[in-house]
Amino acid sequence: MQQQTIAGIGNIYANEILFRVGLHPNARANRLSRLKIERLYQVTREVLQHAIACGGSSVKDFFAPDGTEGRYKQHHLVYGKEGKPCPNGCGQVIRRLQSERSSFYCPTCQKLRSLKDHSV
Numbered sequence: 001m002q003q004q005t006i007a008g009i010g011n012i013y014a015n016e017i018l019f020r021v022g023l024h025p026n027a028r029a030n031r032l033s034r035l036k037i038e039r040l041y042q043v044t045r046e047v048l049q050h051a052i053a054c055g056g057s058s059v060k061d062f063f064a065p066d067g068t069e070g071r072y073k074q075h076h077l078v079y080g081k082e083g084k085p086c087p088n089g090c091g092q093v094i095r096r097l098q099s100e101r102s103s104f105y106c107p108t109c110q111k112l113r114s115l116k117d118h119s120v
Contacts, residue, residue, distance in 0.1 A: 009044070011101040012057045012079045017047050018105065019078045024112040025103035031113070050075065078104040 009017070018025055020043045021036070032040070051057060056070030057079075077087045082096040086106040097103040 009048075011103075012076070013044075013047055013051060015079045015104050016075075016077060017044050018103075019110060020047065022109055024110045025097055025105055026112055078106065080104065 015025070017040070018027075021040050023032075023036070023040070051070070051072040054070055054072035054075065055068060057072040057076070078094050081094040081104055084094050086092045086094060086109060088106065088109050090106065090108040092106050092108040094104050095107055097105065
């Protein structure tokens with residue numbers, strides 16, 4: 001989620017992608033298995049393509065040049081859902097981490113693995 005080195009995917013989409021892949025927002029990229037990296041790539045493409053087809057995510061003050069709102073916000077599973085039940089039905093509620101930007105995640109579906117665990 002830190003974009004000091006390479007900026008790219010916005011916070012909303014990063015939250016949604018990580019949830020769908022089952023990665024904790026603080027997971028270390030250099031510890032991901034090849035299978036997890038491939039899944040991350042696949043889900044990133046899917047989420048971004050869907051978001052583009054929906055005209056983006058209008059939250060707060062974002063609107064398309066023609067003034068229309070993006071409809072992808074209707075498909076957010078975790079972004080902005082702090083305190084709501086996990087959409088996977090695991091029994092947990094969505095939590096929020098605050099650093100540079102807010103990260104929304106499920107503590108059960110997106111467990112932070114040990115730094116020694118190379119199979120994330």
